[in-house]
Amino acid sequence: IADQLRNVLITGCSSGIGLALAVKMAKDEQKRFKVFATMRNLAKKEPLEEAAGHRLGKTLEIKQLDVCDEQSIKTCVNSIPDRRIDVLVSNAGMGLIGPIECQSIEEMKTVMDTNFFGLVRLLKEILPDMKRRKSGHIVIISSVMGIQGILFNDVYAASKFAVEGFCESLAIQALKFKLQLSLIEPGPVVTEFERKVFEDGMKMDLSAADKETAEMFTNIYLKNYKQIFQSLGQSAEDVAEHTVKIILAENPPFRHQTNTLYTPMTTLKYADPNGDLPIDIFYKMVFQHDKIFSASLNFIKLLRWRSRKSFDLGKPSQ
Template sequence: AQKTVLITGCSSGIGLALAIKLARDKQKRFKVYATMRNLSKKEKLEKAANNILGKTLEIKQLDVCDEESIKTCVNNIPERRIDILVSNAGMGLIGPIECQTIDEMKTVMDTNFFGLVRLLKEILPDMKKRKSGHIVIISSVMGLQGILFNDVYAASKFAVEGFCESLAIQALQFKLRVSLIEPGPVITEFEKKVYEDGMKMDLSAADEETARMFADVYLKNYNQIFQSLGQSAEEVAEHTVKIILTENPPFRHQTNTLYTPVTTLKYADPNGNLPIDSFYKMVFHHDRIFHASLNFFKLLRWSSRKNIAST
């Protein structure tokens, strides 16, 4: 039978790419409810969906920060049956905390963390009753490892990861599956918006040294990191489809093999100093090492693309 999939945040990026990939499945195994906060932004998805719109793909309104909108959306799905929930909606925030307001930080936590909690409060009880369901969460490598000037974003993704680790134990009893998808940098609206907000940020509340670190070191290297390591939304969607189709899906899945050496640093040192020292040296003391690593990543990326092309 066709599986029902509900995905949040489908007006752009990974959500849009995943909705299209699943709805275009040749064997028509999925009925996709592609949801978005603001339906006036549905044009891009509608265009990409084209002939499958109203068939294997339907567009619905859902704001993960609004419990009523979640309830209305779920109530409008036949028998409220959601076999696969993909929690994808999210937002970023970069910069020194001295220059961010508590309200801005709360919006990030409310979207990235409480957004998932609200979805599950509505959808999990039905899944438990049916003793079937797959909860897929688009987390991030920043759910495993903090990165300079991403303090609050990393905290929101750590919250997601801790929550899911706890939930996954209970889920076993109900035969539910939980999978965290952990992309590295992905080239989407997200990264553009975060960068633009960073460029516009009023740094007057920060001391000179911090402002310099952010503007002259972090922002200057930001685009290079995305260029050399960044995946496309389609690549992340492909990984997610594979996890959805796997019989016994893993709890964690990193989508970017070029990034894995970085996350591995965390597990190589139980004291936790190795990744912190490495990031520090890379960014501040050995600018040349940093650029050499970026070039190395570019080379790896180029050769892996060549290998894929030749197979």
């Protein structure tokens, strides 16, 4: 049995997508996975333990891993039998919204250190083993913001762009070693992660920004934030379901957007080589068409309601 089980290491499992994915894979009916669910702070493991239920200690083990600490990564990987990781899911991340005038360089560095260098550290430790075995699947929870930047998400988008460029380059080498590399790109996801980002945005000190920028952030961005999440937002479980399908796919795609409602936004980027089209459309959506913006969100809600089960990769879902 041990030979058939695929060892899966997932980072950032204390909540959100990481937690949902760890539990979903641990509860796989065909028992195909042994999940090593990791988190930076083990004091936050209760929700995961609860959700895992009787799979805890069987198909799911909880381990400490901080993607910003090389030693912590090494210790965790060394504790896995033969250091064998068949599937690595790089999910740990942090968000940051607001005007850059109000953010310290230190905060920005922390976002880059977690979202980008966190992935790099994991791969430096895990990639050589995968290459040697000529087998392995690296799954990165990226974001549509790794393709298309969004207002007041400058640094977060930059960190995800870094991840995407890094993976695009690495994918060519991975192919030579028969390794799979997949970027999962959710749009807005309703999780603890997003709630915290929003709350931090709400209590941000905007005194360093000019009046117009501060008002733009408060009255346009934060005001529409909730509305966008209610219309476009996916659940963490939904993203987890997509991710499992990608992991089980015979030939997993390099990029997979989990939210079909968001795809037209990212397609704009490829539609115009000058790059002006998406910027222009986002500008108009944000600043000129308040009524149209609300109407399109309502229309999207309707579409979403009608196409709940439109996503499919291979076998139809029950």
